[in-house]
Amino acid sequence: MTLAVAIDAQMREVTVWTRGVTLAKEARDVATLMAKAGGREGLYVQSFDNYVDLPDRINVPCKSYARLSSAPIETFYEYENHHPNVVVLTEETLVKGHDILQGCKPGTVVVINTARDPKSLLKYLSPKENLSHVKAIATIDANAMGMGVMLTFDGTEGAGDDTKIGAGVGAAIAGAVAKATGYAKLESLVAVAENKEAVKLGWEKVNVLPL
Template sequence: MAYIELTVWTRGIIMDKEGRDIVNSLTYENDQPNIVVLVEQTMVKGWDYMRGMPPGGTLVINTHYTPEYMIRFVPGSERLARLVCVDAAKIADHKWLYYRLGELGLDRLSTEGAAERNNAIAPDIAAPLIAAVVKTTGIVKIETIEPMIANKAAFRAALDQLHIMPLGAAVA
């Protein structure tokens, strides 16, 4: 007899456990990130998020502190080419994490149904964080990404309010 269970994966349908193994095999994680974005400043002390980053990486932190202050908490900072701090919560006028929960689903939380209620890209604090990544890494042109951003005012404000600390890591 096969092992069967009722799970969140099946939405109330009884099925064989192996039926959902494909979900586990398609999980994506970047083992060598060039860019790391911390959406909350206390995450800087939580774990080794720099693990696997090759030399020449960029770290963006959503914080009101300066990069000179935050660098002391960054593990493996010798791998960084730059540390960027931006107060995305203030720039985006973000009141509280669970305020307007449906809109935040695409931004910070995996809230079921958020995509149906809000199809905008970067509706909240993501706009300043995207601005920080785009300006400091050049991964995409500002003119290309800006029309897609919902919170354009926060995106533009972040471009002027970034605190960038260049570091000496050589690009491998």
């Protein structure tokens, strides 16, 4: 038990909120890109969709996950991140009416795909008692930086991607996540993403508000 706790303490959990079917591909790309980039840097990694939420339904909130660790991941068959270090929203309306901070660890970074100023979104973060755990909130207008490519209707349930990883908006979001958290190097993300320019723009243009 002591060993498992020590190992899990080194694991960084990334939870990506999205909307079923319409944005499922983009969320999956964010999680996959972070994991692949971490793998290139010698970390133990995982990325997967939330089996609790599947099957996806159009616009229903659901999640994708990534885990990165310097040690073997003990919770290998646990298909939810219960204590995220990073919370990502693939579109801004998810900030309302959802407990996106549930279980978040001290030092959590929130990254939201929006053109809005991060200060304007603080009042919507919930549950409020976990707001003190948030180290920073970051925003990125990934819809503009994904070169207009929205890879919708590429379902997750029983299907494989027919497009390459990080060809659209998810690439810009991943770039923003990596910059805001320091969880991956820019060159690692660029190496694994199809839309390399979007990754670079997400990295360069992310707006980070320390709290």
